[in-house]
Amino acid sequence: MRRFIFIITIFVxxxxxxxxxxxxxxxxxxxxxNPSRDGVYxxxxxxxxxxxxxxxxxxxxxxxxxNVYAQPLYIEGGSNGPMIIAVTESNNIYxxxxxxxxxxxxxxxxxxxxxxxxxxxxxxPVGITGTPVVDLTSRRLFFDxxxxxxxxxxxxxxxxxxxxxxxxxxxxxDVNATATYNGINFAxxxxxxxxxxxxxxxxxxxxxxxxxxxxxxxxxxxVGVDINNPSTVGAWATTAIGGGIWxxxxxxxxxxxxxxxxxxxxxxxxxxxxxxxxIRLQAGPLFSDFWAPTNWFSLDGxxxxxxxxxxxxxxxxGATPSQLVLALGKDSNAYLVDRNNLGGVGMPVTQxxxxxxxxxxxxVTYHTSQxxxxxxxxxxxxxxxYKVTATNPPTITFAWSMNQTGRGSPWVTTxxxxxxxxxxxxxxxxxxxxxxxxxxxxxxxxxxxGGGANELMTGTRQWNTGIAARGRIYxxxxxxxxxxxxxxxxxxxxxxxxxxxxxxxxATLTPISTTTPTSSPTSTPTAMPSATARPTPTxxxxxxxxxxxxxxxxxxx
Numbered sequence: 375m376r377r378f379i380f381i382i383t384i385f386v387x388x389x390x391x392x393x394x395x396x397x398x399x400x401x402x403x404x405x406x407x408n409p410s411r412d413g414v415y416x417x418x419x420x421x422x423x424x425x426x427x428x429x430x431x432x433x434x435x436x437x438x439x440x441n442v443y444a445q446p447l448y449i450e451g452g453s454n455g456p457m458i459i460a461v462t463e464s465n466n467i468y469x470x471x472x473x474x475x476x477x478x479x480x481x482x483x484x485x486x487x488x489x490x491x492x493x494x495x496x497x498x499p500v501g502i503t504g505t506p507v508v509d510l511t512s513r514r515l516f517f518d519x520x521x522x523x524x525x526x527x528x529x530x531x532x533x534x535x536x537x538x539x540x541x542x543x544x545x546x547x548d549v550n551a552t553a554t555y556n557g558i559n560f561a562x563x564x565x566x567x568x569x570x571x572x573x574x575x576x577x578x579x580x581x582x583x584x585x586x587x588x589x590x591x592x593x594x595x596x597v598g599v600d601i602n603n604p605s606t607v608g609a610w611a612t613t614a615i616g617g618g619i620w621x622x623x624x625x626x627x628x629x630x631x632x633x634x635x636x637x638x639x640x641x642x643x644x645x646x647x648x649x650x651x652x653i654r655l656q657a658g659p660l661f662s663d664f665w666a667p668t669n670w671f672s673l674d675g676x677x678x679x680x681x682x683x684x685x686x687x688x689x690x691x692g693a694t695p696s697q698l699v700l701a702l703g704k705d706s707n708a709y710l711v712d713r714n715n716l717g718g719v720g721m722p723v724t725q726x727x728x729x730x731x732x733x734x735x736x737x738v739t740y741h742t743s744q745x746x747x748x749x750x751x752x753x754x755x756x757x758x759x760y761k762v763t764a765t766n767p768p769t770i771t772f773a774w775s776m777n778q779t780g781r782g783s784p785w786v787t788t789x790x791x792x793x794x795x796x797x798x799x800x801x802x803x804x805x806x807x808x809x810x811x812x813x814x815x816x817x818x819x820x821x822x823x824g825g826g827a828n829e830l831m832t833g834t835r836q837w838n839t840g841i842a843a844r845g846r847i848y849x850x851x852x853x854x855x856x857x858x859x860x861x862x863x864x865x866x867x868x869x870x871x872x873x874x875x876x877x878x879x880x881a882t883l884t885p886i887s888t889t890t891p892t893s894s895p896t897s898t899p900t901a902m903p904s905a906t907a908r909p910t911p912t913x914x915x916x917x918x919x920x921x922x923x924x925x926x927x928x929x930x931x
Contacts (some may be wrong), residue, residue, distance in 0.1 A: 775892020780806020
């Protein structure tokens with residue numbers, strides 16, 4: 375009898391295990407899927423054979439209103455079923471049914487800022503640009519929106535219930551009123567929020583650059599808001615003018631430390647003051663360490679920013695050191711540094727010329743049986759992949775390159791974390807063909823060549839990237855989220871691997887300001903059968919820019 379009970383017990387436990395695996399939730403909560411910003415999606419459905427037959431789901435509605443520079447998110451586990459979260463420059467936020475593309479809820483936060491009201495820029499209007507982040511424990515969505523509030527242009531950091539769209543009590547946070555660092559006050563008129571939000575240990579983090587054209591007196595900023603006490607706002611900024619955090623990925627992290635890459639600074643007199651560097655931050659954010667190349671001052675003068683591409687955290691098993699962070703510069707170089715010991719101004723662990731200017735986008739890193747790779751798209755119209763060798767020290771060696779126009783950021787699918795790696799890319803903007811493309815992660819061989827007439831997208835924007843979930847790819851474009859299906863059923867993906875955190879003493883979050891956030895205009899979310907048309911922004915009086923620092927106008931990421 376006891377043996378029978380024992381066997382039954384084992385059988386029940388086994389069934390529970392199967393049920394748990396079958397019920398595993400899939401969530402894409404942030405830019406490039408993981409805190410490391412590696413851009414990897416593990417889904418057993420994405421075999422090369424299936425990927426070759428990817429087709430657009432013509433029954434997926436996906437209608438939204440506004441221009442889109444942010445990656446969509448995919449969220450499960452709520453009462454609405456699987457959802458796609460999309461945000462637009464018209465300050466619209468949408469939750470779409472992930473199967474049908476119909477609207478579950480939508481919000482409009484208020485008037486976005488027309489380009490005519492800004493001293494410079496290349497986005498019109500400016501509303502929500504960076505990719506939000508979702509904290510699954512609280513089921514809240516965090517993002518930055520630029521608003522005309524009481525006739526004043528301001529950045530606000532929002533927290534919404536991801537299942538209903540309702541604004542959390544005590545939010546939004548007025549960044550102008552709360553963010554300050556070493557006597558430098560945040561100025562929305564000078565700062566743009568391009569990068570993806572990060573969520574680390576109860577704090578939501580946003581990064582800021584200047585606007586296209588380097589006008590006004592801007593800085594590179596990272597602003598952190600305690601999600602349980604939004605009056606506690608921390609900030610770090612470059613001391614010098616400039617040093618913007620331009621990359622689409624924003625803030626990367628390894629679970630403990632955060633990493634950003636800054637651009638060129640002005641009027642430093644050769645004294646390093648935060649620019650052209652990989653910056654490591656601890657909770658707060660608090661400055662922890664930095665690395666800058668020995669020729670940083672020369673990079674400043676030639677507008678060849680180190681910060682053309684956002685930071686990517688990389689682990690290379692067998693290498694010494696093995697825990698690294700990647701920067702891709704506008705000087706055509708890839709730099710890898712030891713993320714546990716950045717070391718100040720000096721030589722990196724390794725660097726290599728990887729051809730072409732890199733700016734504004736995000737890179738990917740992935741592992742196969744052949745080794746560890748980095749891949750990216752550059753301004754000379756190629757997708758390129760390089761291996762990082764498992765040596766002491768590691769080196770960067772060429773793997774493959776494929777010609778492909780456009781201005782997008784790649785992402786990667788793999789069936790189990792190492793096999794069948796496919797590097798995906800959307801050839802965005804009118805300079806590309808506005809189609810998806812897939813390449814073998816080891817060889818660069820074409821796996822998916824863009825499909826037919828039905829797979830053509832329109833209104834795709836620079837920097838943007840797609841996501842993979844449940845045998846589908848989703849991509850956000852102006853006024854539309856597109857869905858693409860693999861043939862066959864939908865599998866249950868394996869949870870995505872993330873970088874192993876490096877244990878580091880974490881500083882206590884110190885309140886920077888306790889100013890009560892000023893709420894911007896909000897509206898009550900309502901279920902909508904379809905997206906509403908975006909109102910035409912009201913013309914605002916042109917803003918007179920403050921005198922610009924010494925450098926002449928130049929292109930930025």
